Amino acid sequence: MxxxxxxxxxxxxxxxxxxxxxxxxxxxxxxxxxxxxxxxxxxxxxxxxxxxxxxxxxxxxxxRAIGSQQRRGAIRRVDGSTIANINSHRGTAVLIxxxxxxxxxxxxxxxxxxxxxxxxxxxxxxxxxxxxxxxxxxxxxxxxxxxxxxxxxxYLGVSALVGWAPGETDTVAETWGEQRIFGISPRDGNRTNWFAAYREPVDADIPAHPAAFLRSTFGHWHADVRDILARFDEESIIHYRIKQxxxxxxxxxxxxxxxxxxxxxxxxxxxxxxxxxxxxxxxxxxxxxxxxxxxxxxxxxxxxxxxxxxxxxxxxxxxRLALSTRYTGLRDGLLRAAVQIA
Ligand SMILES: Cc1cc2nc3c(=O)[nH]c(=O)nc-3n(C[C@H](O)[C@H](O)[C@H](O)COP(=O)(O)OP(=O)(O)OC[C@H]3O[C@@H](n4cnc5c(N)ncnc54)[C@H](O)[C@@H]3O)c2cc1C
CATH class of the missing domain: 3.50.50.60 (FAD/NAD(P)-binding domain)
Known part of the structure; x- marks a missing residue:
């Protein structure tokens, strides 16, 4: 049976x-x-x-055939300087x-x-x-x-907007600002993936115009972020409330x-x-x-x-570490130490 x-x-x-x-x-x-x-x-x-x-x-x-292999990444500051480079010792990840x-x-x-x-x-x-x-x-x-x-x-009072932009990238990076993160990674199909995470009041509405919100919130960040903001596909944007x-x-x-x-x-x-x-x-x-x-x-x-x-x-x-409000210098130091220990 x-x-x-x-x-x-x-x-x-x-x-x-x-x-x-x-x-x-x-x-x-x-x-x-x-x-x-x-x-x-x-x-x-x-x-x-x-x-x-x-x-x-x-x-x-x-x-493995569809996705792209990734072993290294970087965590950067809003001005583009590097907080930490991450080389995975756990083997290669495949992004799909x-x-x-x-x-x-x-x-x-x-x-x-x-x-x-x-x-x-x-x-x-x-x-x-x-x-x-x-x-x-x-x-x-x-x-x-x-x-x-x-x-x-x-619900943790954090939202994420995610989407893709046309064209390839070999960047795998998160940029950490105060209460905000912007991530960029390669994607199958000649595209680039991006996400933007941000703290908000727990009763906040979803941004009525996500593309305009993204450009006003992240538009002064370093050139790689501005490049994505200039070419992302607005129709691809999805909003998530982050929960655990x-x-x-x-x-x-x-x-x-x-x-x-x-x-x-x-x-x-x-x-x-x-x-x-x-x-x-x-x-x-x-x-x-x-x-x-x-x-x-x-x-x-x-x-x-x-x-x-x-x-x-x-x-x-x-x-919490990534979306710190204060003591971002201390945060960056802790992160560098953690990456070295890992
Ligand atoms: C912004 C963001 C980025 C992420 N990045 C990563 C990452 O890089 N790496 C990683 O490992 N994870 C990542 N995750 C997490 C990952 O997406 C989830 O952990 C994963 O999708 C969970 O899979 P699941 O099958 O449990 O649930 P889901 O993928 O949510 O699937 C649940 C399914 O159940 C269906 N369903 C729900 N209720 C019912 C019902 N009553 N009857 C019938 N069907 C129903 C839904 O329609 C859905 O298809 C990310 C998540 C978010 C939000």
């Missing part, structure tokens, strides 16, 4: 888990509320652990934007596995499945079932598990959210295949919960 899983959410975590389980003989349905895969989204840095998780479902080589990553994951699945336009309001109708996996992102509904109560992510998850006591309850942002949404400052989501998918898949449903779910929770919760804390510390 085959084992079956219902996965709520056809994002990075849901599609990766579906690949793993189907490759090991499971029957899987993925319920995705959107009508199709997205065609916009920011660049994601895939670290070696994430690439290993992608290899475990046969998608690693495709991601969300749409081709999702396409690659979806291409590994048989037709009909992903049921688009299928928002799940309650898991009560999914009782026939052996396992239910909540891969439904930062505002997860499945989380209420696992936590036994509603647990909302915390409080610690959950468990990522599992009964036959239900949470993965990815539903379990451990973190600020993007360590560039690890999607990577950890992929590691969740491979770990949960392997645990279920090797240990069955009950043993596998417990093994997954033991292997992943504490580690990912530590990263949520680490990403928050980095977020």
């Amino acid at each position: 085959t084992t079956s899983a219902a996965i709520i959410g056809g994002g990075i975590g849901g599609l990766a888990t579906a690949n793993y389980l189907i490759q090991h003989g499971w029957t899987v349905d993925v319920f995705e509320r959107a009508a199709a895969l997205p065609d916009t989204g920011t660049a994601l840095g895939m670290w070696p652990e994430a690439l290993a998780a992608l290899d475990s479902i046969g998608a690693g080589d495709a991601v 934007s969300r749409p081709p990553l999702l396409r690659t994951l979806a291409e590994g699945l048989p037709d009909g596995v992903v049921k688009f336009s299928s928002p799940i309001a309650t898991i009560d109708d999914l009782a026939g499945y052996d396992v239910i996996i909540g891969a439904d992102g930062v505002n997860s509904r499945v989380r209420t079932v696992v936590a036994g109560q509603q647990v909302d992510p915390e 998850m409080p610690k959950l006591d468990s990522y599992i309850r009964g036959n239900v598990a949470l993965i990815g942002d539903a379990a451990h949404a973190m600020t993007p400052n360590l560039g690890r959210g999607a990577c950890e989501t992929l590691v969740d998918a491979a770990t949960l898949g392997a645990a279920l295949v090797e240990h069955g449903v009950e043993g596998g779910l417990h093994k997954y929770d033991r292997k992943r919960r504490k580690h990912t919760q530590r990263l949520v804390t680490g990403a928050r510390i980095m977020n």
Whole structure:
């Protein structure tokens, strides 16, 4: 008899888990509320652990072929001078934007596995499945079932605008000003990715004219930033409010598990959210295949919960450091020391 899983959410975590389980003989349905895969989204840095998780479902080589390899980066000041150079000792990261990553994951699945336009309001109708996996992102509904109560992510008073500009770059740099960061990185398809993060009051509205807001806020920064502001694609701009998850006591309850942002949404400052989501998918898949449903779910929770919760804390510390209001000289010194120790 085959084992079956219902996965709520056809994002990075849901599609990766579906690949793993189907490759090991499971029957899987993925319920995705959107009508199709997205065609916009920011660049994601895939670290070696994430690439290993992608290899475990046969998608690693495709991601390496599409993405661009990155080992070095820099943190700069508003005037363009360097605060710190970062040479990764953890191996080469591959930068890939969300749409081709999702396409690659979806291409590994048989037709009909992903049921688009299928928002799940309650898991009560999914009782026939052996396992239910909540891969439904930062505002997860499945989380209420696992936590036994509603647990909302915390909004940190930080927003990010992300998008792309036509043309290539080999720059990988973040520029840190007071309460603001501007990031530039290469992207597949002859484009350059950028993001702008900024502190704001928690009840602030989304900027009505993001392009004008960006030019007035960052227009006096160094030449590489001004160059992006002069040529970005205004239609590509997406706004995110940055949130993080409080610690959950468990990522599992009964036959239900949470993965990815539903379990451990973190600020993007360590560039690890999607990577950890992929590691969740491979770990949960392997645990279920090797240990069955009950043993596998417990093994997954033991292997992943504490580690990912530590990263949520680490990403928050980095977020505070990067968006400091005062003592930026001290901040820059601490960062240089941290980079040297790392
Ligand atoms: C600005 C920014 C930059 C980032 N940069 C990086 C980076 O460089 N590196 C990195 O590793 N991570 C990065 N991240 C984090 C990364 O994007 C997330 O951690 C990752 O997307 C989480 O994947 P997921 O599958 O858990 O959730 P998601 O990707 O959010 O997918 C959830 C899916 O569930 C669907 N869904 C939700 N509710 C329902 C429902 N009720 N019924 C059916 N479907 C539903 C949604 O439509 C969506 O498709 C960044 C995030 C942000 C905001």
